[in-house]
Amino acid sequence: MSKKWIQRISFRLHQWLGLASALVLLIVGFTGGLLALEDQITAAWPTEKVTPQTRILAPAALLPAVTLPGKKLERIYLAPEADEPGKALYRDEESKQREWRIFNPYTGQILGNRPAISEFFGDVMALHRWLLMPNSIGSLFTGTSAVMAIIFLIAGLIRRAPDNWRNVKDWLVWKKGSSGRHLLWQWHALLGTWFFIPIFIMALTGPWFAFDWYRDGVRSMLETPKERVAQKSSSTEVNLDAVGATLQSELPNGQFARLYMPRRPGDALNVRYLAPDAPHPQAYSSLSLDLATGKLLSQQHYDELSGGDFILANIYAFHTGLFFGLPGRIIWSLAGFAFGSFAITGIWLFFNRRARPKESVSGHADTLIAYASQSGTAAAYGKRLQAWFEQQQLSTHLRCVSKLQPEELSEYRQVLLLASTYGEGQPPDTALAFQQRLAQANTALHNVQVAVLAFGDSQYQQFCAFGHWLSRRLQELGAVQLIPLTEVDRGAEHTISQWNQSLAERLQLSLDKLDSGFVEAHVVEHRCLNPDSGREVYDIELQLTGEWQAGDLLELMPIVSESVSREYLNLLGFTGDEPVELADKTLSLWRVQALTKEFGTDAISTTQYLQQTPDLAVRSYSIASAGTAPHVRLMVRKVTLEDGRFGRASGLLAHAKLGDKLSVRLKPHQGFRLPEQDLPLIMIGAGTGLAPYLGFLQQRQHVKHGSDTWLLFGERYADSDAYYRDELAQYLANGSLTKLDCAWSRSHNADDQGQYVQQLLAPQQPLLVDYLANGAHIYVCGSIEGIGVGVHQALLSLLGAEQVNQLLEQGRYHRDLY
Helix, strand or coil: CCHHHHHHHHHHHHHHHHHHCHHHHHHHHHHHHHHCCHHHHHHHCCCCCCCCCCCCCCHHHHHHHHCCCCEEEEEEEECCCCCCCEEEEEEECCCCCEEEEEECCCCCCEEEECCHHHHHHHHHHHHHHHCCCCHHHHHHHHHHHHHHHHHHHHHHHHHHCCCCHHHHHHHHCCCCCCCHHHHHHHHHHHHHHHCHHHHHHHHHHHHHHCCHHHHHHHHHHHCCCCCCCCCECCCCCCCHHHHHHHHHHHCCCCCCEEEECCCCCCECEEEEEECCCCCCCCCEEEEEECCCCCCEEEEECHHHCCHHHHHHHCHHHHHHCHHHHHHHHHHHHHHHHHHHHHHHHHHHHHHHHHHCCCCCCCCCCCEEEEEECCCCHHHHHHHHHHHHHHHCCCCEEEEEHHHCCHHHHHHCCEEEEEEECECCCECCHHHHHHHHHHHHCCCCCCCCEEEEEEEECCCCCCCCHHHHHHHHHHHHCCCEECCCCEEEECCEHHHHHHHHHHHHHHHCCCHHHCCCCCEEEEEEEEEECCCCCCCCEEEEEEECCCCCCCCCEEEECCCCCHHHHHHHHHHCCCCCCCEEEECCEEEEHHHHHHHHECCCCCCCCHHHHHHHCCECECEEEEECCCCCCCCEEEEEECCECCCCCECHHHHHHHCCCCCCEEEEEEECCHHHCCCCCCCCEEEEEEHHHHHHHHHHHHHHHHHCCCCCEEEEEEECCCCCCCCCHHHHHHHHHHCCCCEEEEEECCCCCCCCCCCCHHHHCHHHHHHHHHHHHCCCEEEEEECHHHHHHHHHHHHHHHHCHHHHHHHHHCCCEEEEEC
16 A cells, blocks of 8 residues: 555544544543542642551451441552551442442541542542443443544554654654644644653553453463462351461561452452562552461462563553653653643644635645745646646645745645746735745755746746745755746746646656646627727627636637738748647647747747747736626737737737637636625726726625725726726716726826826825725736836835735735736
């Protein structure tokens, strides 16, 4: 069986057996922790003492003195301390209930019931062994739970075992800086590891006290074979003087002894006692006496025991920690309390996993897929990657780094980090706190293999900087590189495919089961919103299969036709028929250009052209409709390049005809969705950055949210660029939109001085502050260099850096910038 399946099975055994026995183990653990220190607590408690005399009463005088009418004497305990009273255990003849009395061993006088502290520990023992139920029923529960504990403790050890035993320190050291769920997990896992030996010994010996079959099985394995002879007295008569004489000869110093009265007439008297050199309070020697003659029938000295007999004689001492002296008692007590606490932490962790969002973890996994995403690209790819792994029966956890502690990385064998870089080398908003935590962490990751897929835009100088930082930092902490870091320029699918190939070869995965997520969409509506403006914006509706929410994105693979591809290649001096070797296939250059490459520049050969031309990248567009709408609506500006050509994707969309088919993929944008609660919104957008807010307003109208909603929109010309004027007026009329402010940066009248959208904020600072005081979320959508920088600077000026950072940390400042 593979290590992966061993880990998976061990986790399930540990989880389900632990849950099944949690309540019993909670009780048994805490009561066991108390019982381990019973002697120390009882000794410190004020109790009745007796006046020591030369010698305790002989059995001939003592036994009649402590006999009570209507009660059968079963045991007599004589204390090792001279001033301690003895204890006698009786069974009531009518009720069959047992009860204890204390007596003066020098006079035989009954002094009364056991001290309250002894009664308390008697109840604790009954709860520990029988759950305060009838013996046969309670023992069944506690014994079964102990057997289950043996199994799930071994399973837990397998689950926790480090890959490299040289790094066992990482397995045992408490990791600082943990909080929340991971703090509970550390308590559960590390205390279980630290106290594994005493807890396992407790569990291994526990069934001995509950099940005959367990005792018989252990004895058959450990006991030295010898003939068993039932110890019987020679007659039913009792000669206590003779018994006393034998006891006096065998125990001349009156050592601590326990006398077990015969259950039936003719049975022998069994005595357990501590020799003067006994190593611990349970190191009993034993003897049996003929009650009729006082003859010594058998005797076993503790110091003569060896091998399995020695182990059998110390079962109780092992179970309680007495065998290891006072340090053992303390360790066993702490282990008992820790064991009881595992029921609480285990149940909490179990239900916490199921209460977490879908991306959260459940159970054990060998691989972690962690993403740091600004616009959802890394997150969406992470979901496809997880589906690929799970189709091949590989357990994975998919998590956003915002919810990840650096210490948790050490729980996995492989960590795949999908890291986007935002702007000039910045981490995404969701990764800011994680970057700080990782920079300060001292977690050793020697057992972890890491692969980083870095998403970025080569137009920026600090291309994929955050991904490179993550790779360096993780290697500084000891992580081993699974595959080399790969840079993905603007989501280039060909680069991602190459990374997938490397990952598949390294982990022995089948690429056949990896779904790209692209589906076919049909154009069902198409209109220009500002004809003849020179910067046309189009409203396009697509029919496709899938689910989305307002704020999500649609990715387009801009595959061009053969005629467009050839036309462009002809301008560069190629025919388009040049053969190209691609993935063990020979394709024409025009097909490679249409399917896998951006439009490139002049080159002297096909090889040079392909080398210097970037891989084809998907384009992302904000969805301008709510998930309840029948179609995906896009708001797309047709981009005109310096050479007069149109943007590859925007041109494709702008010139699309009704019924055209496009290759698209829905991309969830968790960081740019509406809050679940009905909270105020401040929506700031410029140009086509208006698109997601159309979906927001549509969704709010559908669910009838009534909180204030403020839209600040900026464009160039009021007369031509007031997109969706009538639709926005309708939202204002029905209350879905509370306030609309527009900024026009240019005017056809040279005397008018325009303004940008961020300039609308300063004059209305009190309103901004009021919205935020009521829990408002701020949304910003548009160009990163334009509205992105401008609005952020305005917010810093009006609110201060501390409040802006708080909004980011609270998830109330959302940015969809490009």
